[in-house]
Amino acid sequence: MAESFEEPKVSLRLIVDEEKNKVVLAEAGNDFVDVLFSLLMLPIGTIVRLFENHRKSETVTVGCFSNVYKSVVDMDMDNFETAACKEMLLYPRGLKDELWKRFKININPTVGVNKFYTCQNFADCNMCSNFSSSNCQCGRLMDKEIQLPEADKVADVDGVFIRGRYSFIITDDLKVSVDSIGLVLKTLGSLGYADVSKLGERILDIGLGEVLTLLECIFSTNTPLTDTFLKKQRLHDVSQISKQLSPRVKEKDEAELLSLDVIVKKEDMKVLYVECCEDFVDLLFTFLAVPLESIWDFTGNNITLGCIGNLHRSLSGLSVIKKTRVSSFSCTLPCYYRCQKQFPMITTQEPRVYYRFRNSNVRQQEFSLTTNNEEDNYFLSCVTLIDPKSPCSGGFVKRETRFTVSDDLVITPKNSSRTSFCLLKKLQIGANDLEVKVITIGKAEALNLLSASLVTSSALSSAFGNLIVKKPKEETVSWNRVSKKPKVET
Structure with a gap:
């Protein structure tokens, strides 16, 4: 008989106002709070994918990031440097991926954690990759899996984020606190529920x-516990509940990153498209690998979006949280996300050095990898971890390629079937009504773009609008017949 699979569950106690059908408080243990905080670890590209898979019959959008992700899906493979480039964008990976298997409910069972691949001629080539879609320098596909030896597991009674064993109270807007009678009484009183009966x-x-x-x-409401467990509401478009963005001011001596050709409507100077090189597209694609936690760190108080801020502040402020979080002002991604034009606040890990060995047991002929060069094994040698992107390019999409990016971040490569004339016809706007502006963006504009991509459906206009010089109103001069003086009309 086949063994039945039982889905992992965590317990949650809701304190409910039955008359209003509203969650007043929730009580939870380490398991649920760990899962709750794990949502902040998710790369934004993974969140888009999870939403699409969860609501197959409905359209769920996360600002403009849904369009960026769909652009990767729809773009032909020959526009990418390698097949691995498309794979690492559709299934983003992070440095904390090994933690996912420790959560009671694993929302992101990442493919490729602690896995390496070689070609069938590993004994001679001495190369490995993190992606099975990579090609070895000998030309063979690197589809043979090799795994690092697992470290000895240490019993850990703590949670992934939580130090010790605690119970917690959670408000409907996701403010998480360590449980205490005094705090519960204070919270119930502030909410108008002095009579707990x-x-x-x-x-x-x-x-x-x-x-x-x-x-x-x-992402979408200020009462997520009520809407999830009592009302069972669907997600609204993220852009519907965001506040107006305040553009960041460029810092003194800030380095410029990229130059863009911006197509605007003369009437209101609204950004319709930008025409750009591959570096700007690489920047947008890199955003898909950035965890939600880091995006919130970068945007600061510039946006309001559901209850993400409350959850983030709870993770940062709880005294029982393990102090293992990285600086709030930088994000480190795996080494293979490094691009030529890197976003200033995103760094990439230096490639680790690996060694291969054949076990001293003569019957074991397979090679394995280790990070320790002092293993008591035969045939110990250094292994080259190749860049799954083309090493000479340093980007996801092919070099010397032009792209168009719409205001809502639909990315399209320009080729014989997508010419400038085709774009003008699609816009259905007269050529005299359009104007091309050249702008240069740096760190401040990249941060504006990251914020706008999360909460609006017009990311380019929101992020770069302050760089577009608006024309002053034209003045017409006529003569006053009585005074014989010029009269200015606007």
């Missing part, structure tokens, strides 16, 4: 489906 209790077993719905509601 009027409140009911519900104990729920939460699975993967409920966590995905909660993730959607964290």
Whole structure:
């Protein structure tokens, strides 16, 4: 008989105002709070993919990032440097991926954690890759899997984020605090529930489906617990609940990154498209690999979006959180996300050095990898970890390529079937009504673009609008017949 698979569950107790059908408080243990904080670890590209898979019959958008992700999906493979480039953008990876398997509910069972691939001629080539779609320098596909020896597991009674064993209270807008009677009384009083006899209790077993719905509601509402577990509402478009962005001011002596040709409407100087080189597209694609936690760090108080801010502040401020978080003002990605024009606040890990060995057991003929060059094994030698992108290019898309990027970040390579004339016909705007502006962007504009991409449907206009010089109103001069003086009309 086939062994039945039981879906992992975590327990959650809801304190409910039955009359209003509203969650007043939730009580949870380490397991649920760990899963809740794990949502901040998700790369923005993974969030888009999870939403699409969870709501197949409905369109769920996350600002303009849904269009960036779909552009990767729709773009022909021959526009990418290698097949691995497209794979690493559709399934972003991070430096904390090994932690996912420790969560009671793993929302991101990442492919490729602790895995390496070689070609069938590994004994001679001495090269490996993190992607099975890579090609070895000998020309063979690197589809033979090699795994690093797992470190000895140490018993850990703590959670992934939580130090020790605690219970927590969580407000409907996702403010997480360590449970105490004093805090519960204070919170209930501030919410107008001094008489606790009027409140009911519900104990729920939460699975993967409920966590995905909660993730959607964290983006879209100020009452995600109520909307997820009581009202079971769907996600609204993220752009509907964001506030107006305030552009960042360029710092003194700030380095310029890229130059763009911006196509605007003369009437209101609204950005319609930009025409750009491959470096700007690489920048947009890199954003897909940035965790939600880092995006929130970068944007600061510039945006309001659901309850992400409350959750982020809880993770940063709880005294029982393990102090293993990186600086809030930088994001480090795996080495293979490095590009020629790197976003100033995104760094990449230096490639680690690996060694191969054949076990001293003569019956074991397979080679393995290790990070320790002092293993008591035969045939120990250094292994080259290749860049799954083309080493000479340093980017995701092919060099010497022009692209168009729409205001809502639909990215299209320019080729024989997508010419400038075709673009003008698609816009359905007279040529005299359009103007081309040349702008140069740096760190401030890149941060504006990152913020706008998360919360608006017009990222380019929001991010670069302050760089577009608006024409002053034209003045017409006529003569006043009585005074014989010029009269200025606007």
